[in-house]
Amino acid sequence: MNPSAARLRANLARHPPSPHYWIAYSGGLDSRVLLRLCAELARARQDFRCTAVHVHHGLQTAAEHWAEQCRTTCEAEGVAFRLLRVDARPRPGQSPEEAARAARYQALAALMGTGDALLTAQHRDDQAETLLLQLLRGAGLPGLAAMPERAAFGPGFLLRPLLEHGRAELRGYAEALKLDWVEDPSNRDLGYDRNFIRHRILPALAERWPAVNATLSRSAQHCAEAQATLAALARDLCHAALNPERETLYVDRLLDYTAADRRLVLREWIGSQGFRMPSARVLGQVLDCALNAHPERSPAVRWREGEIRRYRNELYLLPPAGPFDSQAVIAWNGPAPLVLPDGNGELIALPTDGPGIAPGLWRTAAISVRYRQGGETCRPLGRAGARELKKLFQEAGIPPWVRERTPLVYMDGRLAAVGKWWICQEFAGDGTGRNIAIEWHALPRPAQALPRNPATD
Structure with missing residues (x-):
């Protein structure tokens, strides 16, 4: 299935219309194809308002040159361009990839208005890589669902309209139209897990199972459908255990649930309040320590992004407690x-x-x-x-x-x-x-x- 503006329009039509579409434009092959498709769609439809956004991480020596090349390309395509500069230096314990991703998505979310859509160029091969990465990390269903076609994001949502296309299809399209794009040398660095899977693992699997990328992408879709069902159940269970006044969970109601449902509720509760999900070990500590503590005790379970405390019959979710001078006057x-x-x-x-x-x-x-x-x-x-x-x-x-x-x-x-x-x-x-x-x-x-x-x- 070859990419086309008509196919892009059909993919976008599956979702609510957006007042503005922001194109996450790295300058690489995949986002270059997405930019061209959006430019063609914008020329055919006056109601399709789009702007390309390039995030300058400052991590590569050629980053400034890439940013200018992206600007020039967008001008040639007739697409509005925005450049965002971010501080992508990792915090202690944070990987460079995670730091860059966090900085990028925070900057993009801050740019968007209510109902806006962020278009990203991930494709079927990316989906297969993500599924393998999540499997190797021991992820549950949310991780194995990999990258959904549509997800809530900032004040709007994120769309991945190229997920049905493979990398070879995108390259064929770009080469046929003689498009130019940026080649990031870090994409060949096998020190990154994703690159190792892309260049070593998936080619070996494809020798035996030629349709491996499509198959893994289909598995991710099955996991996404199952996750959607579980998410609905989690919302219902969480609502039944929630004190809406304080956004806390009632311990006695949680104890009425099975162990699996308790984990489900904890994940829903933590995610709904905007916290990054703790590890399975941390969730196990909440289930073992906080839920089973004597009512007169006030145990706390902490991880880097937050902490869960119990007081009497309720669990409280809090940001990490910072330093505090109790002697201050x-x-x-x-x-x-x-x-x-x-x-x-x-x-x-x-x-x-x-x-x-x-x-x-x-x-x-x-x-x-x-x-x-x-x-x-x-x-x-x-x-x-x-x-x-x-x-x-x-x-x-x-x-x-x-x-x-x-x-x-x-x-x-x-x-x-x-x-x-x-x-x-x-x-x-x-x-x-x-x-x-x-x-x-x-x-x-x-x-x-x-x-x-x-x-x-």
Whole structure:
């Protein structure tokens, strides 16, 4: 089946129309074919709006030359061009391939608008390579489904309209039209797993099974269909175990599920909140340690991108806890919002008609913010007698990791407010008048390494 603009249009017609199509254009053979097909389609249809995007990783000595060549090619094809420069240096423990992929997809997702589509040029041979890679990594169904034709991506979605074509078909098309493209020398480096599979493993398999790429691609499609069914089941099971107010999972409901369904729910829960999936070992620790812990304990299971904690009957999914100075004493100019150090959010003092700190005391006191050291007491507004903060937190069901980071507002060296929860009686104003309320806002959750359902190329 030869590539053509008509075939591209038919493939795109299987999906909802997009206000704008972004072409992931590396300058290599595959994306060069996709660029030509899109250019032909744009000339035939005025409603097909497309822009080619080249991501400059800065990892190759010829990267600047490639970027200019991509720009020139797009101008010749009459396709709008965008150049994105990214920092693709790997973090500790991250492979160069993973770092480049993460930087590339974060930049592309940030470029897109609601409903936009990112077109990538992966083909049938790429699909076969991906399936083998995932098999060798011991992947489950989501990995063996390899690269779907359509996936959620950023504010829109990602489409792979060339998956039904093989590499030889794309090369034949490009050579027949005398297209020029960039040859990346790293594609011949057998130190990369994908290249080793492409140049050594698949040719050996093809000698015995000539249709191996098509066969493996078909297997990936079968896995994708099975995964779609499991994903629907996972959403239903997760919904039944979810506390929607806090996005937590009820432990007792999870314990009613089979071990396989628990793993299914954990993966759905973690993925739905934008976290990268932990290893099977980490999921096993959650099932063994967190679910089976005594209700009075608060175990935590951590991996590089996040952590799962249990408190009472719920599991909480959190970003990795960063460094935190519990001995800090922070001066606060009360009328102005206070951004707390260590990513601990922001304190705001708001005038309110109702319970709060007396405005006269607030204006004249020296205000500071500290954290629990142990033994602090407060008589909450409307309560009889002072209580230790530990007891108040326990009564309110506030998890231990939130307690230790809860800002305590001191006025003239005495405890006046506990985060957003309690005003101490001696600083309270007339409840029928105008007072000062304290609000504590957490900072936004840090962005994850990749959008949900990232590409696997």
